[in-house]
Amino acid sequence: MGLTTACCLAKIGHNVIGIDVDESKIKLLKSGLTPIFEDNLESIMRQMLAAQRLTFQHDFSSEISACEFIFLCVPTPQDEDGSADLTFIRQATKSIAPFLLANSVIVNKSTVPVGSTLVVEEILGRKDVSVVSNPEFLREGSAVHDFLHPDRIVVGSSNRQAAQRVADLYRSLDAPLIICDPASAETIKYAANAFLATKLSFANAIAALCEHLGANIDDVMNGIGQDQRIGSQFLKPGPGWGGSCFPKDTRALVKIAETSGYDFALLRGVIDFNEIQFERIVHKVRKSTGGTLTGRTIAQLGLTFKANTNDLRDSPALRIGQMLITKGAKIRSYDPTVNASFGGLHVCKSAVDACTNVDVVLITTEWAEFSKLDPDLIASVVANRQVVDARNILDANQWRRAGFEYQGVGR
Numbered sequence: 001m002g003l004t005t006a007c008c009l010a011k012i013g014h015n016v017i018g019i020d021v022d023e024s025k026i027k028l029l030k031s032g033l034t035p036i037f038e039d040n041l042e043s044i045m046r047q048m049l050a051a052q053r054l055t056f057q058h059d060f061s062s063e064i065s066a067c068e069f070i071f072l073c074v075p076t077p078q079d080e081d082g083s084a085d086l087t088f089i090r091q092a093t094k095s096i097a098p099f100l101l102a103n104s105v106i107v108n109k110s111t112v113p114v115g116s117t118l119v120v121e122e123i124l125g126r127k128d129v130s131v132v133s134n135p136e137f138l139r140e141g142s143a144v145h146d147f148l149h150p151d152r153i154v155v156g157s158s159n160r161q162a163a164q165r166v167a168d169l170y171r172s173l174d175a176p177l178i179i180c181d182p183a184s185a186e187t188i189k190y191a192a193n194a195f196l197a198t199k200l201s202f203a204n205a206i207a208a209l210c211e212h213l214g215a216n217i218d219d220v221m222n223g224i225g226q227d228q229r230i231g232s233q234f235l236k237p238g239p240g241w242g243g244s245c246f247p248k249d250t251r252a253l254v255k256i257a258e259t260s261g262y263d264f265a266l267l268r269g270v271i272d273f274n275e276i277q278f279e280r281i282v283h284k285v286r287k288s289t290g291g292t293l294t295g296r297t298i299a300q301l302g303l304t305f306k307a308n309t310n311d312l313r314d315s316p317a318l319r320i321g322q323m324l325i326t327k328g329a330k331i332r333s334y335d336p337t338v339n340a341s342f343g344g345l346h347v348c349k350s351a352v353d354a355c356t357n358v359d360v361v362l363i364t365t366e367w368a369e370f371s372k373l374d375p376d377l378i379a380s381v382v383a384n385r386q387v388v389d390a391r392n393i394l395d396a397n398q399w400r401r402a403g404f405e406y407q408g409v410g411r
């Protein structure tokens, strides 16, 4: 998020200094390479470095004292009790406080519990510097696109003038602007992620119902998604949702609610249901091996939490893989972004290699190359023709014609 924000702010015409406490990362970035897999990011970064609108620094004291805006893009990991850990926000604020220019604005982009803008103001201890909450809505894999084509810009501050100055930074993007108080801006970020997770769990629950009713989830979701009040996005059933944001932010919002005296039972249910979804996929695999997983070999295709990213954090694929291993199965996995075995997962060189001599083929990430697999070729290498398509990306009829027993999600 920090790197995308830095590169895209430069792209829309600002002069940006990207700062990180990790010196090796700064070295890599200065050489024109990015440490993450993000569509279009590296090329924009190189253009901006060449245009001298973007530089990277490890030692920041002199640079920060010349900046009008300082964006905080530090991580807020999950604490043991589910709440967001503010250690990095506190450290970053403390370390920059003495160097800030009078009238500069601290823009917080990190996802922080409601009330954190006030915490930053207190740590800062400077009346001449404003703090503004400006949450991000970037998806991994399409972060550059999301930054340059936002659905809305949200700016929260008790200082209207500072909020307007931050909003003006984005003027060229021509997006609807919401200026509000900091608590509302912070709540918008959590509520957006919690709503999307709820929508996904709802889609997964309807998929389970479809299996009982003999209905087809693709048609059902198409039918409800055409209603503009519902919307067609985020209705694709899968193995359960994951990644570095939804699991952390939904638990944090439950905790924020609890601390404020509200029991967010609905969201607790959404989180619990996601666990049930992982179990439902494990159950499908067990069904395809005749009721036992002990000693069975499974080809698991896809390890990242979704396609077009190399991020494995809180990946449903990894959770499901570990659950299968705990129940006695052996895994042969393949993912286009993973090349070394880890955690009991044997990582193979290709999808066909992973499928060789296995009892079941399980698809857990929707990489485009998996939907293009030739079922006849896979049929010729597997021990048993069983496929569990936890992303509904295969042509079920084509796989059935190749002799496979096909199980999708809600189809």
Ligand code: UGA
Binding pocket: 111, 136, 137, 138, 139, 140, 141, 193, 196, 200, 233, 234, 235, 236, 237, 238, 239, 240, 241, 242, 243, 244, 245, 246, 249, 305, 306, 307, 316
């Ligand atoms: C999410 C939000 O979509 C962003 O708006 C937000 O800025 C970001 O979190 C954040 O808080 O930083 P991201 O974590 O990149 O973005 O992932 P998503 O694309 O939202 O996917 C989350 C999970 O839902 C994945 O496991 C994905 O496979 C799953 N998903 C998504 C489905 O199962 N079906 C869908 O139709 C869509």
